[in-house]
Amino acid sequence: MRTDKKQAILDAALTLFTEQGYHATSTASIAKAAGVATGTLFHHFASKDALLAELFLTVKQELAVEMQAGLKSESGLRHNAHHVWQTGMEWALDNPQKQLFFQQFCMSPALSPEIRKMAMEEVLGFLGDLLLQGQQAGEIADFPADLMLENCHGQFLAATRFFLDNPARWQQHHYQDAAFQQFWQSITPIHN
Amino acid sequence: MRTDKKQAILDAALTLFTEQGYHATSTASIAKAAGVATGTLFHHFASKDALLAELFLTVKQELAVEMQAGLKSESGLRHNAHHVWQTGMEWALDNPQKQLFFQQFCMSPALSPEIRKMAMEEVLGFLGDLLLQGQQAGEIADFPADLMLENCHGQFLAATRFFLDNPARWQQHHYQDAAFQQFWQSITPIHN
Amino acid sequence: MRTDKKQAILDAALTLFTEQGYHATSTASIAKAAGVATGTLFHHFASKDALLAELFLTVKQELAVEMQAGLKSESGLRHNAHHVWQTGMEWALDNPQKQLFFQQFCMSPALSPEIRKMAMEEVLGFLGDLLLQGQQAGEIADFPADLMLENCHGQFLAATRFFLDNPARWQQHHYQDAAFQQFWQSITPIHN
Amino acid sequence: MRTDKKQAILDAALTLFTEQGYHATSTASIAKAAGVATGTLFHHFASKDALLAELFLTVKQELAVEMQAGLKSESGLRHNAHHVWQTGMEWALDNPQKQLFFQQFCMSPALSPEIRKMAMEEVLGFLGDLLLQGQQAGEIADFPADLMLENCHGQFLAATRFFLDNPARWQQHHYQDAAFQQFWQSITPIHN
DNA sequence: TATGAATGAGGATTCATTCAT
DNA sequence: CATGAATGAATCCTCATTCAT
Numbered sequence: 001m002r003t004d005k006k007q008a009i010l011d012a013a014l015t016l017f018t019e020q021g022y023h024a025t026s027t028a029s030i031a032k033a034a035g036v037a038t039g040t041l042f043h044h045f046a047s048k049d050a051l052l053a054e055l056f057l058t059v060k061q062e063l064a065v066e067m068q069a070g071l072k073s074e075s076g077l078r079h080n081a082h083h084v085w086q087t088g089m090e091w092a093l094d095n096p097q098k099q100l101f102f103q104q105f106c107m108s109p110a111l112s113p114e115i116r117k118m119a120m121e122e123v124l125g126f127l128g129d130l131l132l133q134g135q136q137a138g139e140i141a142d143f144p145a146d147l148m149l150e151n152c153h154g155q156f157l158a159a160t161r162f163f164l165d166n167p168a169r170w171q172q173h174h175y176q177d178a179a180f181q182q183f184w185q186s187i188t189p190i191h192n
Numbered sequence: 193m194r195t196d197k198k199q200a201i202l203d204a205a206l207t208l209f210t211e212q213g214y215h216a217t218s219t220a221s222i223a224k225a226a227g228v229a230t231g232t233l234f235h236h237f238a239s240k241d242a243l244l245a246e247l248f249l250t251v252k253q254e255l256a257v258e259m260q261a262g263l264k265s266e267s268g269l270r271h272n273a274h275h276v277w278q279t280g281m282e283w284a285l286d287n288p289q290k291q292l293f294f295q296q297f298c299m300s301p302a303l304s305p306e307i308r309k310m311a312m313e314e315v316l317g318f319l320g321d322l323l324l325q326g327q328q329a330g331e332i333a334d335f336p337a338d339l340m341l342e343n344c345h346g347q348f349l350a351a352t353r354f355f356l357d358n359p360a361r362w363q364q365h366h367y368q369d370a371a372f373q374q375f376w377q378s379i380t381p382i383h384n
Numbered sequence: 385m386r387t388d389k390k391q392a393i394l395d396a397a398l399t400l401f402t403e404q405g406y407h408a409t410s411t412a413s414i415a416k417a418a419g420v421a422t423g424t425l426f427h428h429f430a431s432k433d434a435l436l437a438e439l440f441l442t443v444k445q446e447l448a449v450e451m452q453a454g455l456k457s458e459s460g461l462r463h464n465a466h467h468v469w470q471t472g473m474e475w476a477l478d479n480p481q482k483q484l485f486f487q488q489f490c491m492s493p494a495l496s497p498e499i500r501k502m503a504m505e506e507v508l509g510f511l512g513d514l515l516l517q518g519q520q521a522g523e524i525a526d527f528p529a530d531l532m533l534e535n536c537h538g539q540f541l542a543a544t545r546f547f548l549d550n551p552a553r554w555q556q557h558h559y560q561d562a563a564f565q566q567f568w569q570s571i572t573p574i575h576n
Numbered sequence: 577m578r579t580d581k582k583q584a585i586l587d588a589a590l591t592l593f594t595e596q597g598y599h600a601t602s603t604a605s606i607a608k609a610a611g612v613a614t615g616t617l618f619h620h621f622a623s624k625d626a627l628l629a630e631l632f633l634t635v636k637q638e639l640a641v642e643m644q645a646g647l648k649s650e651s652g653l654r655h656n657a658h659h660v661w662q663t664g665m666e667w668a669l670d671n672p673q674k675q676l677f678f679q680q681f682c683m684s685p686a687l688s689p690e691i692r693k694m695a696m697e698e699v700l701g702f703l704g705d706l707l708l709q710g711q712q713a714g715e716i717a718d719f720p721a722d723l724m725l726e727n728c729h730g731q732f733l734a735a736t737r738f739f740l741d742n743p744a745r746w747q748q749h750h751y752q753d754a755a756f757q758q759f760w761q762s763i764t765p766i767h768n
Numbered sequence: 769t770a771t772g773a774a775t776g777a778g779g780a781t782t783c784a785t786t787c788a789t
Numbered sequence: 790c791a792t793g794a795a796t797g798a799a800t801c802c803t804c805a806t807t808c809a810t
Contacts (some may be wrong), residue, residue: 005774021301023215027801037775042802044773107296109213141377143370147354147361151374154350155343162342169339178335182343185333186378197791218783229792231786240784389770405685407599410804421771423807432805488683493597525761527754531745534738535731535758542730546723553723562719566727569717570762581795602779613796618781620794 006044008034013055018101022052022110053115056105059098060119066091068126077139078184080130085156085180092160093170099160106157124149131187141189148187155183198236200226205247210293214244214302245307248297251290252311258283260318269331270376272322277348277372284352285362291352298349316341323379333381340379347375390428392418397439402485406436406494437499440489443482444503450475452510461523462568464514469540469564476544477554483544508533515571525573532571539567582620584610589631594677598628598686629691632681635674636695642667644702653715654760656706661732661756668736669746675736682733700725707763717765724763731759 012033016025027048031038045051067087071080092099105111106120128149134140141148159179162169169175204225208217219240223230237243259279263272284291297303298312320341326332333340351371354361361367396417400409411432415422429435451471455464476483489495490504512533518524525532543563546553553559588609592601603624607614621627643663647656668675681687682696704725710716717724735755738745745751 019301021215023213024301026799028799038777038801039775039803040773043775048801104299104301107299109211109216109296141374143374144361144367146358147351147367147370148374150350150354151347151371154346154353155378158342158346159339161346162339166338169336175336175339178339179343182333182335182340182378185380185382186347186374188377190377219785220783223793230784230794231792232790234785235790403685405599407597408685411806412804422773422805423771424769426806427769488685491680491683493595493600493680525758527758528745528751530742531735531738531751531754532758534734535755538730538734538737539727539762542726543723545730546726550722553720559720559723562723563727566717566719566724566762569764569766570731570758572761574761603781604779607797614780614798615782615796616794619796624780 005034005036005040009036009041009044009051010055010058013051014059014097014101017052017055018097018104022048022105022108049110049112052105052110053112055101056111056115057119057122059102060123062095062098063088063091063102064123064126067123077130077134077137081134081184082180084127084130085183088156089159089163089176089179093163093167096164099164103157103161124153127152134187138189140187143187151186152183155186159183197226197228197232201228201233201236201243202247202250205243206251206289206293209244209247210289210296214297214300219243241304244297244303247293248303248307249311251294252315254287254290255280255283255294256315256318259315263318269322269326269329273326273376274372276319276322277375280348281351281355281368281371285355285359288356291356295349295353316345319344326379330381332379335379343378344375347378351375389418389420389424393420393425393428393435394439394442397435398443398481398485401436401439402481402488406489406492411435433496436489436495439485440495440499441503443486444506446479446482447472447475447486448507448510451507455510461514461518461521465518465568466564468511468514469567472540473543473547473560473563477547477551480548483548487541487545508537511536518571522573524571527571535570536567539570543567581610581612581616585612585617585620585627586631586634589627590635590673590677593628593631594673594680598624598681598684625686625688628681628687631677632687632691633695633698635678636699638671638674639664639667639678640699640702643699653706653710653713657710657760658756660703660706661759664732665735665739665752665755669739669743672740675740679733679737700729703728710763714765716763719763727762728759731762735759 009030012030013025016030016033027041028038030051031041034041041051045054067084070083070087075083106116128145131140131145131148131152135142135145162179163175201222204222205217208222208225219233220230222243223233226233233243237246259276262275262279267275298308320337323332323337323340323344327334327337354371355367393414396414397409400414400417411425412422414435415425418425425435429438451468454467454471459467490500512529515524515529515532515536519526519529546563547559585606589601589606592606592609603617604614606627607617610617617627621630643660646659646663651659682692704721707716707721707724707728711718711721738755739751
């Protein structure tokens with residue numbers, strides 16, 4: 001009951017920001033959609049910017065938690081990589097709103113660079129570790145880690161974009177497999 | 193002399209939209225930065241939206257022209273792929289403003305979907321042809337073409353993002369090579 | 385303990401109203417500065433207006449009490465006049481916050497005219513009596529009483545304003561003397 | 577025609593600020609009273625604060641010009657002093673709105689200290705010169721100049737306050753005379 | 769008494785667009 | 790073509806006040 005209205009505001013903002021964009025969404029419309037008064041929004045968030053920032057961090061954290069959940073250190077690297085990729089894709093397809101939100105705002109100047117960086121490190125941090133372990137084990141190609149990380153991120157965004165635009169394809173196994181296969185090939189050493 | 197002011201407006205808009213975002217940039221500030229009166233902007237563009245659309249198409253076309261310039265049908269596929277990739281990267285690094293602009297607006301709801309689609313097909317069209325030829329020749333992996341195209345786009349965006357953020361890396365050959373290598377591995381058949 | 389919080393609110397309001405003005409000071413900021421919850425303010429005062437009114441009357445009364453304290457009917461008029469002037473000045477300099485508050489609000493439309501008039505008569509009432517006695521004794525010039533009263537008030541405000549702006553001057557005796565001397569000359573019969 | 581609307585805004589602001597106070601007057605109401613759109617106000621003034629500042633300086637300058645108009649260096653000091661006092665009083669009574677405005681805002685925190693100081697020096701500057709000349713000629717009492725200036729200002733404010741509150745008194749010559757006489761006595765040496 | 773979340777009307781300011789010059 | 794004053798709807802945010810706890 002304490003966080004009821006605050007959560008309602010976050011939910012409404014997620015939908016509206018994603019559908020209309022940050023600037024095109026008025027705080028009044030968010031409040032209305034959340035079923036609260038305009039003042040209430042500003043009781044919980046210092047400003048519209050602060051609302052966006054908190055929303056972004058919240059969503060990003062949710063994905064991060066999800067992806068790290070089933071990692072097992074005893075499994076092989078390929079297995080773990082596939083698990084992370086698959087979990088991420090499924091989360092994105094189960095939460096299209098959130099993925100579209102993320103897709104849109106991870107490049108937008110509406111979000112302050114600090115928040116963007118903070119959110120990125122939260123998710124990409126553990127991925128970086130995975131890559132490094134793989135390189136040491138010789139299972140991952142020996143490209144510069146920072147470049148690879150950015151590339152992985154780019155492929156993940158592209159894949160979710162594609163399947164969100166063409167949901168029917170997600171049901172076809174060779175599409176699912178191709179998406180991961182392409183990703184995996186790009187980061188593994190050239191033979192095998 | 194005829195298009196002097198129009199060009200000045202386009203230039204100013206490019207910079208301001210990129211730095212501040214579409215909605216955060218007022219037409220008045222664009223006019224001021226371009227050294228013209230507020231009214232002048234509306235002599236050359238029907239609306240702010242129209243200005244953005246024209247700017248986006250202009251920039252996109254510039255990149256498309258650049259990338260297709262040196263293609264030679266008699267060269268091998270890998271050669272041509274590398275040429276396209278390299279040309280694209282160099283254009284992006286030579287025109288950071290434009291690349292950042294593109295990066296930002298190709299996902300933004302500020303741009304109408306029609307314009308976005310129009311621009312995309314202009315660039316990705318010829319790339320799609322390239323991929324198809326490659327698959328028929330067995331030089332490109334047999335993944336679904338639409339998925340691959342999206343993935344290529346994603347990797348290109350990721351690479352430019354990386355090198356624009358870390359310009360010094362572009363001078364290091366192993367970074368340049370790794371970027372292309374990762375891309376190339378992801379689309380070629382399993383290396384045996 | 386009963387009036388602890390009420391007094392804290394009055395104190396905080398005095399400071400904030402003086403520094404920022406009535407309308408620029410929110411009740412929330414007063415409550416915060418007083419260390420109480422927003423609602424508490426409205427348990428002790430019916431409204432923000434009522435808080436200002438009570439504060440004004442309180443401060444004004446304090447000055448009135450101070451000035452009348454040492455009056456002795458057996459002393460000469462000049463002595464008593466000097467006593468009142470000096471006491472008033474000292475109070476103002478010892479309570480700069482309160483004097484500034486008074487200075488600001490005795491002309492402001494934030495205060496209802498009734499409150500203003502009530503407060504004025506409280507202080508100026510006994511001064512009017514003093515002046516009248518002096519005129520009857522031939523020690524005070526024969527100017528219209530109402531005009532003189534306003535003039536005295538104006539000179540008092542001017543003097544406190546001056547010494548509050550230039551505190552160091554108050555240590556110089558010829559400044560202190562000159563202030564009173566100017567006041568005294570203005571109300572005594574032509575010196576022959 | 578150029579300054580038509582700007583002047584209308586200044587006029588409307590003068591009336592409304594004086595009657596309701598700065599914060600209690602909305603920019604929308606000023607625009608409405610001036611017969612212009614809300615946006616127009618902000619086309620001519622950067623902010624509500626800037627409008628107040630410009631208004632204050634304008635009004636103050638008008639008084640300053642008026643008071644210095646008929647000064648003649650060949651006239652005696654008393655003559656000039658009376659001229660300045662009388663001119664000031666008449667201006668105040670002819671422009672009650674402006675005098676009330678000034679009365680209210682010369683102490684209000686709504687006005688920035690810099691603007692206040694600037695305005696004061698404009699008016700009080702030449703008065704300071706007059707006083708100094710008088711002291712050198714032995715016609716003005718030898719009180720500290722800065723203190724005297726503040727005192728003169730205070731008496732002027734008090735007198736205009738009185739006559740604006742009691743307009744009928746201004747028709748009675750002994751009231752007019754008494755006001756000046758009190759002022760004059762306060763600044764002249766003790767005998768004569 | 770005390771609290772502080774909730775309210776929603778109201779306020780300052782911005783901005784795309786128009787139009788008379 | 791070019792100008793820039795004018796427009797007024799729309800926006801973000803504030804704030805005095807209430808009330809359930």
